Amino acid sequence: MNTVAKPQSVTPELRRWIIEQAEAGCRPQDVIQAMITSGWQEDVAMRAMESTLREHLATLPADESDLPPPVPVPEPPLAGSPSELLADGHLVKVLTTLKHPRVVVFGGLLTDEECNGLMALAEARLSRSETVDNATGGSEVNPSRTSDGMFFERGEHALIARIERRIGALLGWPVENGEGLQILRYRPGAEYKPHHDYFDPVHAGSATILARGGQRVGTLVMYLNTPEGGGATTFPDVGLEVAPVRGNAVFFSYTRAHPSTKTLHGGAPVLAGEKWVATKWLREREFV
Ligand code: PD2
Ligand code: ZN
Secondary structure, eight states: OOOOOOOOOOOHHHHHHHHHHHHTTOOHHHHHHHHHHTTOOHHHHHHHHHHHHHHHHHHSOOOGGGSOOOOOOOOOOOTTOOSEEEETTEEEEEEEEETTTEEEEEESSSOHHHHHHHHHHHHTTOEEOEEEOTTTSOEEEOTTBOOEEEEOOTTOSHHHHHHHHHHHHHHTOOGGGBOOOEEEEEOTTOOEEEEOSSOOTTSTTHHHHHTTTSOEEEEEEEESSOOSEEOOEEETTTTEEEOOOTTOEEEEEOSSSSGGGOOOEEEOOEEESOEEEEEEEEESSOOO
């Protein structure tokens, strides 16, 4: 009897498992055999293993001389490991920090009123999110990003300007270097597959984007609500998941446009309810 093969997708958990097997010294053929035994089709298993190990290799510490030089990045003043920071008169909790990749999770960055205000201002302007078209530097709808979104202009509204001042103070980075705030709404099932936020200079379209203020060097994702299920921000290179909690935020920075920064990250599928976030991307220079 013929069986119809189910499509088999390579999950972050499978990728991690493959890397763990390789690090433990397992032979590739044994790893493939173990996958086949647990129901994977051989060709899918081979492709999963090859792509996972190729991408993993790029995240390993390379010879510094082979990498583009590091650039200064935004960084909160965390010397002395404070549990709170005062940013433009607003107390923000420091919940978790990681050195590599540089990740900081903040609590209470936004008040409930500010979260509600951002969602209300954005709602009527939401449309299907797009991603950068690498060839042209324009944008296009992409199945790897199934949220709805919109961009505010920098300082477009008193509420936006207040939040941007707070972010500038918190991260020690000029407000002018920030892109306009982006609002995203994920419905159940919506996700943002793992990606890097920097622009890969090898793509033809990057030149146009980089002309507006240089590279992105940091990202702040602020959670405007707490979804009923799912929607974590994930960092697959290091197995880190940040739960979306209203008012909290996750910040990460990258000193070069390279996977060795381990800043691969994604928005896991929302399982129940909606997930709303505001993203602030920070550039090297004034964003125009
Ligand atoms: O919504 C998120 O958790 C998320 C995940 C990955 C947002 C972004 N990237 C982004 O806005 O760049
Ligand atoms: Zn991102």
